[in-house]
Amino acid sequence: MTDRITLKEVADAAGVHMSTASRALNEQTRDVVNAETVARVLKAARRLGYTPNPLARGLRTNRTMTVGMIIPDIENPLFGPIIAGAAARLGSDGYSLLIADADLKDQASVARVIETLIDRRSDGLILATSARSDPTVAELANRNVAAVLVNRTADASPLPSIVGDDHEGIGLVVQHLVDMGHTEIGHISGPQTMSTGHGRYQAFLSWTQSLGVEVAPTAIEEAAWYRVEAGLHATSALLERRPDITAIVCANDLLAMGAYRAVRQKGLRVGADVAITGYNDTPLLDLLEPPLTSVRVPYRQMGSEAAGLLISMLSSDNGSGSPVSLRLTPTLSVRGSSGPHS
């Protein structure tokens, strides 16, 4: 590639020593250098188009200004906004984002990817991978790696996390369905091994109870994965068992898609006969017929907050001041799939 200007060349051009040039260029140490000299160095640097070599700097300072991010399944559209939000926030603070895509089902792959990121001397990590109980999370905390969980959290996690408020989100849904006159409400839950699946399930139980809606165990079915097929399967089973159900709260939009199919296979109409709600408000799904009522989570903000939190952890000189986890408030996008009880 292009030949690059080094600090030495800038220093020579400005007629000073490397070390002086270095101090003049560095905000922190600029004040120990004579103002005129600073100006001279800055001008020379600009004229020559100097950019510091991050490798040399990193080698010396032991900071790479790089943050690693681990995504379980980058093809999931969910992660686009999270990455974008994080990248923007990091970029404005001079950090770059190293992306690694790990297969969540393959524990070893996750560990390997994390190792790669650490070996590369990332200053910190953003993890979108963690299952509810994940040994690697604890290990990271032990190894004293700066890391933040995003979207998902681990049980009693030693790491700070930025997640959506699932309790709040499910509350919006249940409240909405109750308002629409539904009393027989079912739930297609996500995998209970994941924090989102578990949290939304708990929230469903809690809200129905506090709103006085009776929910028998038969009204709940767990989907094995967040997949359309799993949703179809689970919903079929649910409707078979409980034909009286008029509303189904799905833990995720993909499950809701499966529910659409199951409802139709039973010869029922989505929205009119059976109300269906999703979670995530996946783009494009408002184009369905009927459009899906879903909980919108501020994913972009989530990424941004996670990055911000990590940055503050990295720049707090003392390791203390335990960083605070954040729980972002979702909103409900009401659409045609959740009609009133007929």
Add this chain to the structure above:
Amino acid sequence: MTDRITLKEVADAAGVHMSTASRALNEQTRDVVNAETVARVLKAARRLGYTPNPLARGLRTNRTMTVGMIIPDIENPLFGPIIAGAAARLGSDGYSLLIADADLKDQASVARVIETLIDRRSDGLILATSARSDPTVAELANRNVAAVLVNRTADASPLPSIVGDDHEGIGLVVQHLVDMGHTEIGHISGPQTMSTGHGRYQAFLSWTQSLGVEVAPTAIEEAAWYRVEAGLHATSALLERRPDITAIVCANDLLAMGAYRAVRQKGLRVGADVAITGYNDTPLLDLLEPPLTSVRVPYRQMGSEAAGLLISMLSSDNGSGSPVSLRLTPTLSVRGSSGPHS
């Protein structure tokens, strides 16, 4: 973070000099070191858990084993598979992926992001951003930066590119519609400033002509952006002008979504009255009613091939052997939105 083992420590543990340890650890130079010594060093390295410091290595060798990727709009689900494919291929060759998300509409932002990636001493770049005529592409080539274009290409690009074969893809669509008996076929084209928009438009003209389908200029409408609203707008205008049209080839799935709406606003049925086809075969859109007929492009492979191409450019000792651009063959996913002419 954790204290790290250095080469010196490994060397001491093995009772040799740093340089010997270095050569023993390095595949390339291993053969100049006595086999027993190699074994001893390797064992020591493994025992201590040694991982080389990529900064020190990079500083010396001037290679970071890092590839930068520029994405115009990471929230577009299109890019997920491309990133995943590239990341996988790069990872298996020891490279990591630095992701930068640039706002395509903001030329300065693209340039800034590229600069960042270069300043970070990325070994090479994968660009998904380029418009048809993009000054930065030419500049990169001038600066002798190793770079590959993916998904989109620039006119007469000096850089190799991996793209889908739009001519072929549109051919599949047009052939299919002709087979279904359509003779009045319209086209909602993408922005002509982008290679995909332009290429698919040209392909449409070419295929209709060669298949003997008459296409008046009134049967073509350009959408300003790849957005649902733009598709709605363009399709409305098209149908207003040409109510006789029975099939619409859209340059992109989002435009097709807009077309769905426009058709319905006219009181017509998608699939039965007006056939609609998309491009990209975006996940989830097969869940629409009717499900969207679309051209499937092997995006994951695209990312993988782009990474492979870049790697070969980086490792070819001579800069010659001009790397070959690739054009990947798409397939057609026929679904309900493209019914026969009634």
Add this chain to the structure above:
DNA sequence: GCGGATGATACAATCGATTGCTGTCGGCTG
């Protein structure tokens, strides 16, 4: 038994920055 080839390892320069320490110079104080 000696010059020279060979194989194995050690030495030291180098990559490009940061930073603690030293040196210099002018001015101020006692």
Add this chain to the structure above:
DNA sequence: CAGCCGACAGCAATCGATTGTATCATCCGC
């Protein structure tokens, strides 16, 4: 006028690897 201080800039070590060259022992043939 000696001594000291402060402001400024240069010196050189350092980060952790890679790599060209030097060293050294061994062994070969003559």
